[in-house]
Amino acid sequence: MDFFQKTIRLPAFPRGFHLITDDLLREVPEIARFSAGMCQVFIRHTSAGLTVNENADATVRTDFATFFDKTVPENDPDYLHTYEGPDDMPAHLKSSLTGHSVLLPIQNGRFALGTWQGVYLCEFRNDGGRRQLVVSVWGS
Amino acid sequence: MDFFQKTIRLPAFPRGFHLITDDLLREVPEIARFSAGMCQVFIRHTSAGLTVNENADATVRTDFATFFDKTVPENDPDYLHTYEGPDDMPAHLKSSLTGHSVLLPIQNGRFALGTWQGVYLCEFRNDGGRRQLVVSVWGS
Amino acid sequence: MDFFQKTIRLPAFPRGFHLITDDLLREVPEIARFSAGMCQVFIRHTSAGLTVNENADATVRTDFATFFDKTVPENDPDYLHTYEGPDDMPAHLKSSLTGHSVLLPIQNGRFALGTWQGVYLCEFRNDGGRRQLVVSVWGS
Numbered sequence: 289m290d291f292f293q294k295t296i297r298l299p300a301f302p303r304g305f306h307l308i309t310d311d312l313l314r315e316v317p318e319i320a321r322f323s324a325g326m327c328q329v330f331i332r333h334t335s336a337g338l339t340v341n342e343n344a345d346a347t348v349r350t351d352f353a354t355f356f357d358k359t360v361p362e363n364d365p366d367y368l369h370t371y372e373g374p375d376d377m378p379a380h381l382k383s384s385l386t387g388h389s390v391l392l393p394i395q396n397g398r399f400a401l402g403t404w405q406g407v408y409l410c411e412f413r414n415d416g417g418r419r420q421l422v423v424s425v426w427g428s
Numbered sequence: 429m430d431f432f433q434k435t436i437r438l439p440a441f442p443r444g445f446h447l448i449t450d451d452l453l454r455e456v457p458e459i460a461r462f463s464a465g466m467c468q469v470f471i472r473h474t475s476a477g478l479t480v481n482e483n484a485d486a487t488v489r490t491d492f493a494t495f496f497d498k499t500v501p502e503n504d505p506d507y508l509h510t511y512e513g514p515d516d517m518p519a520h521l522k523s524s525l526t527g528h529s530v531l532l533p534i535q536n537g538r539f540a541l542g543t544w545q546g547v548y549l550c551e552f553r554n555d556g557g558r559r560q561l562v563v564s565v566w567g568s
Numbered sequence: 569m570d571f572f573q574k575t576i577r578l579p580a581f582p583r584g585f586h587l588i589t590d591d592l593l594r595e596v597p598e599i600a601r602f603s604a605g606m607c608q609v610f611i612r613h614t615s616a617g618l619t620v621n622e623n624a625d626a627t628v629r630t631d632f633a634t635f636f637d638k639t640v641p642e643n644d645p646d647y648l649h650t651y652e653g654p655d656d657m658p659a660h661l662k663s664s665l666t667g668h669s670v671l672l673p674i675q676n677g678r679f680a681l682g683t684w685q686g687v688y689l690c691e692f693r694n695d696g697g698r699r700q701l702v703v704s705v706w707g708s
């Protein structure tokens with residue numbers, strides 16, 4: 289078994305849910321060397337998240353933003369942590385709902401995702417900037 | 429360290445939360461060969477999920493369905509992605525709340541779960557059909 | 569590649585969200601031996617969770633408790649699983665929203681977390697007692 293680890297930075301994304309499956313494969317071509325293994329993608333931030341979901345219809349990603357904004361409202365008068373702006377505390381909460389990492393099986397040098405699955409970067413800040421990801425791969 | 433990977437298909441489950449711990453051990457008997465390791469179960473679909481929760485009282489699983497149906501309502505007029513039916517967009521959202529995979533430690537050929545823990549398959553579609561899982565195991 | 573696994577018990581925490589990054593490093597000094605690898609922390613309970621979030625401002629952790637208590641209410645008349653007390657069924661639900669494990673990259677013997685990231689133990693019971701964690705580490 290082999291282990292490989294690399295830190296990458298993605299371009300800045302606007303607030304919302306964004307497909308990054310192809311960005312990962314382009315930034316970490318070493319994935320193609322693994323015939324069977326695992327790839328973890330970990331985001332080094334607390335106001336953005338990662339998840340796996342539908343890769344075809346962009347309205348799904350819009351509906352994700354709508355749902356998360358309704359479920360985790362801004363300007364809740366009960367929030368104490370408010371000094372970084374109204375989008376900050378909701379961003380922390382949303383990121384623990386989606387999670388900060390995804391763990392994907394690899395088969396024949398590619399992610400063994402279902403036909404309709406892709407990796408989402410969930411940008412919860414209005415101006416999150418470029419996000420840093422640690423990509424770890426192990427297997428044979 | 430050894431690495432093992434297998435794709436399995438479970439029988440179709442009705443909408444709801446279902447214990448599949450024993451199904452996994454039966455479908456992947458190779459788990460018993462690992463004295464210490466990890467097992468990831470990954471579902472290759474975007475309208476079903478996996479989680480770990482209480483394994484004893486079936487009313488917990490019913491309450492899970494009740495809670496998720498309330499928290500992620502069908503027929504929200506704000507949804508744009510509606511053409512696959514009223515259960516579809518909520519299913520996508522619910523699956524990112526539970527997650528698409530579980531990662532379980534293995535000790536002495538068995539999952540090192542707590543006494544009251546089991547693996548749930550979370551079927552969020554009314555008629556999801558048979559679900560495909562990639563099971564990956566590594567360790568010694 | 570090497571694999572290491574250890575079960576630890578943390579002190580009892582009150583209901584709420586608690587930073588345990590330092591507890592993990594103290595209880596599992598073996599992490600320092602890995603130059604590049606992964607560490608999974610798995611909680612062997614169904615009424616507590618683990619997540620990664622902001623490590624600096626304690627009000628973030630208070631706001632987490634506020635949000636989860638609002639989003640997963642106690643005493644919902646629709647709950648069937650009520651005989652373990654009003655905090656029990658919400659605790660099961662919350663733990664599947666945060667998740668039961670975190671998977672952290674290791675670089676140079678330390679968690680490769682972002683500057684503002686820490687590991688939270690999410691105690692959802694009023695009196696959860698000491699919680700058992702399985703810590704698994706692999707890499708080189």
